[in-house]
Amino acid sequence: MKAAFGLTIADKLLVGLVIFLLLSLYGRYWSSATPGERFRVSSIVNGIQTMDFGADRIIAIEGPLGTTRLQIAGNRVRFISSPCHGKQCIHAGWLADAGDFAACLPNRISLTVLGLTKEYDSINF
Amino acid sequence: MSQLIYRAFWSCTLIGVLLLSACSRPEESRLHAAQLLAMGTLVEVSIWGTSDEHAAAVTAQIEQRLRRxxxxxxPTRPGGLKTVNVALAAGRAVAVNDEMADLILRAQHFEEASQGLFNPAIGKLIALWGFQDEEPAKGPPPSANEIQSISDQHPAMSRLQLKNGLLTSHSRAVQLDFGAFAKGYAIDQAVAILRRQGIHDAIVNAGGDLRVIGRHGDRSWRVGIRQPDGHGIIASLALGGDESIVTSGSYERYFDYQGRRYHHIIDPRTGYPAQGLVSVTVLAADAQTADAAATALFVAGKDDWPLIARRMAVDQVMLIDEQGKVYLTREMARRIRFEIKPEPVPVIIKP
Amino acid sequence: MIDCEQKPPAGKLVTPARDDLRIAWLAALAIAVHMVEAVVPSPLPGVKPGLANVITVAVLCLYGWRSAVWVAALRVLVGSLLIGTFLTPTFLLSVSGASASLLVLGLATRLPGQGLSPIGLCLLAALAHMFAQFFVAYLFFIPHPGLFALLPLLMTLASVFGIISGLLTTKLLAYQGALS
Known part of the structure; x- marks a missing residue:
């Protein structure tokens, strides 16, 4: 009687499958940091900072040429002023989607928008 | 019954322990990401594993190598390639070092494989269009006569001869511009340094062109391919082992003049920007091949790219044309995942 | 011995009337459990232990898949009428969850060999139930990718409750076996 109540071979296989399923779910959806809309600014002066969108504001980032300003408004971020020559970073406009990227190479500042649940290790373009 | 409870309890515990260990692994602390400015672009080196000190030391070594x-x-700064170009323009033979000689031979190989569509000998045309300057090109486009006078001389890598480290050219019109694959070469050099330093898991991304080796811990590296308009990710791929992905796009460098757009990928046959496509993404083992092939397929255009892909032995390709239509090779379709809604309906082509 | 993949010969011996009566009784029991769960507050909104699955799986083991479908269908229908969620989003979630778990249970009873024990069946049913509800919720109510961050947690809870239901089912069946 006792044996009949025990786990069958199929049960054990199922438990194995379930463990695998759960692990892959955690790996897939929890492997990046906590969900939330964020962006990453890196500069050789200030280092790499990850920030939440959140309240509308303007932040200053230092680079070798001087101060670059970023504007954050309505879950978007953009360069609004930069001491560089080409102003290509400002022409890049608003960044809002995961993976969006703009940089001010002369002032050595880059800006990357990070996704909600999914992040990429690297972006090809 | 007691055995059942015992076993069930045991399996619950097992699940719990496994879940905990899955959740609590120190995720980001093992990733070292460093950015450096080289090759006229932002280079990101991501290393998985190893110590902070080792990662920093290796990154510094890579930075030094890439600067060199x-x-x-x-092509225009005083130094190696400019010296060569000056000599070629003057019709003189010039001594080149082993590295330069090696790169010239590779470029000749790619030029032959691509039936001349990958042609780093058209430095004169690229300079004429203004795409060699550090400043963004502004136009106006060069006149038809100026373009004609250069392309009539058919500058090509095949007109160069290399003997005992001495480079001679059969045409004074040849000016070398390795823009179409120097980045790929630099990435491969960086990966070689990583390997020599015992690093097996890393990504080197130079201005969007990248090569991955190994894995990100217990999973593959995840790479997103940006939309040609720069907003968001069109597709993603899991890369691992040793793979490179390079995209050539008309959006990378361009200028608008009187309502027309002129981009930096010059068709060596016409002397004008190549028509028909917006971007070509090539996945290959090394970054030089991917880089050269992406340029050649872009120039080949919508109709001829499968032939060139076959000749250059690349089988993982994605193309986007000016209407936004996506073309995939079967090998690429098998692994790529679209990240936009509605998903594009790709045309699958066997090269 | 509880042998879940073979239907007992009950159907041939009992009259249809007794069959109906039994299904009705079992459904009533399931509805009672369903309603108690609906009333008891849950720490995570929308997440219930799914103890009504105990009845479904017990019926499956004792009287076969058709009876289990009947009991589950009656539970979802009558339960929603009594609680007042008939044809609301909650009802759609219940229907999708119950259908998915019945579907996998039907497939699981066809497994060769010993097949799954009540624990395995309950675990499978709970996971199918949760998975189906999640996707219906995602497709019809909250089509936001952020929802997927909850999926691992929800599936873990489903596994734990599935195993608990399985233990309860085993106990119930042993008790029933001792009676007959």
């Missing part, structure tokens, strides 16, 4: 590649192969 940039100096040696910049």
């Amino acid at each position: 590649v940039e100096d040696d192969f910049h």
Whole structure:
């Protein structure tokens, strides 16, 4: 009687499958940091900072040429002023989607928008 | 019954322990990401594993190496390639070092494989269009006569001869511009340094062109391919082992003049920007091949790219044309995942 | 011995009337459990232990898949009428969850060999139930990718409750076996 109540071979296989399923779910959806809309600014002066969108504001980032300003408004971020020559970073406009990227190479500042649940290790373009 | 409870309890515990260990692994602390400015672009080196000190030391070594590649192969800055170009224009033979000789031979190989569509000998045309300057090109486009006078001389890598480290040219019109694959070469050099330093898991991304080796811990590296308009990710791929992905796009460098757009990928047959496509993404083992092939397929255009892909032995390709239509090779379709809604309906082509 | 993949010969011996009566009784029991769960507050909104699955799986083991479908269908229908969620989003979630778990249970009873024990069946049913509800919720109510961050947690809870239901089912069946 006792044996009949025990786990069958199929049960054990199922438990194995379930463990695998759960692990892959955690790996897939929890492997990046906590969900939330964020962006990453890196500069050789200030280092790499990850920030939440959140309240509308303007932040200053230092680079070798001087101060670059970023504007954050309505879950978007953009360069609004930069001491560089080409102003290509400002022409890049608003960044809002995961993976969006703009940089001010002369002032050595880059800006990357990070996704909600999914992040990429690297972006090809 | 007691055995059942015992076993069930045991399996619950097992699940719990496994879940905990899955959740609590120190995720980001093992990733070292460093950015450096080289090759005229932002280079990101991501290393998985190893110590902070080792990662920093290796990154510094890579930075040094890339700076040298940039100096040696910049077409207009004083130094390696400029010296060669000056001599070629004057019709003189010039001695080149082993690295330069190696790169010239590779470029000749790619030129032959691509039936001349990958052609780093058209430095004169690229300079004429203004795409060699550090400043963004502004136009106006060069006149038809100016373009004609250069392309009539058919500058090509095949007109160069290399003997005992001495380079001679059969045409004074040949000016080398390795822009279409120097970045790929630099990435491969960086990966070689990583390997020599015992690093097996890393990504080197130079201005969007990248090569991955190994894995990100217990999973593959995840790479997103940006939309040609720069907003968001069109598709993603899991890369691992040793793979490179390079995209050539008309959006990378361009200028608008009187309502027309002129981009930096010059068709060596016409002397004008190549028509029909917006971007070509090539996945290959090394970054030089991917880089050269992406340029050649872009120039080949919508109709001829499968033939060139076959000749250059690349089988993982994605193309986007000016209407936004996506073309995939079967090998690429098998692994790529679209990240936009509605998903594009790709045309699958066997090269 | 509880042998879940073979239907007992009950159907041939009992009259249809007794069959109906039994299904009705079992459904009533399931509805009672369903309603108690609906009333008891849950720490995570929308997440219930799914103890009504105990009845479904017990019926499956004792009287076969058709009876289990009947009991589950009656539970979802009558339960929603009594609680007042008939044809609301909650009802759609219940229907999708119950259908998915019945579907996998039907497939699981066809497994060769010993097949799954009540624990395995309950675990499978709970996971199918949760998975189906999640996707219906995602497709019809909250089509936001952020929802997927909850999926691992929800599936873990489903596994734990599935195993608990399985233990309860085993106990119930042993008790029933001792009676007959």
